[in-house]
Amino acid sequence: MPNPPRRTKTPHAAVEAIEPTAPIREPRGARRKRETRMRLMEAALKLMADKGMEGVAINEITEAADVGFGSFYNHFESKEAIHLALLDWVFEEFADTLDRITAELTDPAEVISVSIRHALMRARREPVWGHFLIREGLSARGLSRGLGPRLLRDIQKGIGAGRFAADDPLMSVVTIGGAVLTSIAVELRDGASSTPLTDMLKAFGYAEDQFAERAAAAMLRTLGLSRAEAVEIANRLLPVDERAIESE
Structure with missing residues (x-):
């Protein structure tokens, strides 16, 4: 009589692969706390972008x-604490985004161009973010965190590779950083339809759909690139932020 077929044991790992585990649900209390903190951050961002940290009171936030006034202190010790959290949120998050989307680029000039164009385009999409960047971009914390050190790093790479003719990395950061903030201010001019600024911009051929590229080309020229090369690099196809697409 033939032996009965042997039964094989299914490895535990295989069972887990076959039977998907239910996603771990965030506890309701933790979710509410996270959502409350985010509402406070978003409110503070809008207020401080408009009036600065000194001009905003906690009860306004x-x-x-x-959110109840007392609940503020469950998340932040003071107004200064939420301001510091905003600086880290705005500068570090955007700097990390730039690092991610330029990770595959090998030309320091293109890295600088892409970073400038993304900054201007985001400010156009998110005016509150842009106003906060203008207000805080030249602060000590703004220069020492996030965008400042990364801009210095990218300029030093370009100088080291012989790509940039600039010989003073620090002053190049000051020049490029100041030009970016000024360009954002031009993009975000509010209620300026009849002001001398708008008339001046029209006289110089301002066009919103090409402003970011013109700004990037001009800044590349300050680093020593020829006009033709700077314009070509500034008009290359922008790399896509895959993570942003996935989150939509």
Whole structure:
């Protein structure tokens, strides 16, 4: 009589692969705390972008966030603490985004160009973010965190590779950083339709759909690139931020 077929044991790992585990649900209390903190951050960002940290009171933040005044201290020790959290959120998050989307680029000039164009395009899409960047971009923390050190790093790479003719990395950072903030201010001019600024911009051929590319080309020229090469690099196809697409 033939032996019965042997039964094989299914490895534990295989069972786990076959039977998907239910996603771990965030506890309701933790979710509410996270959402409340985010509402406070978003309200503070809008207020401080408009009036600066000194011009904003804690009760204004809690009212704008629709959060009880006492709840503020469950998340932040002071107004200064939420301001520091905003600086890290705005500068570090954007700097990390730039690092991610330029990771495959090998030309320091293109890295600088892409970073400038993304900064101007984001400011156009998110005016509150842009106004906060203008207000805080030249602060000590703004220069020492996130964007400042990365701009210095990228300029030093270009100088080291012989790509840039600039011989003073620090002053190049000051020049490029100041030009980016000024360009954002031009993009975000509010209620300026009848001001001398708008008339001047029209006289110089300002066009919103090409402004970011013109700005990037001009800044590349300050680093020593020829006009033709700077314009060509500034008009290359922008790399896509895959993570941003996935989150939509």
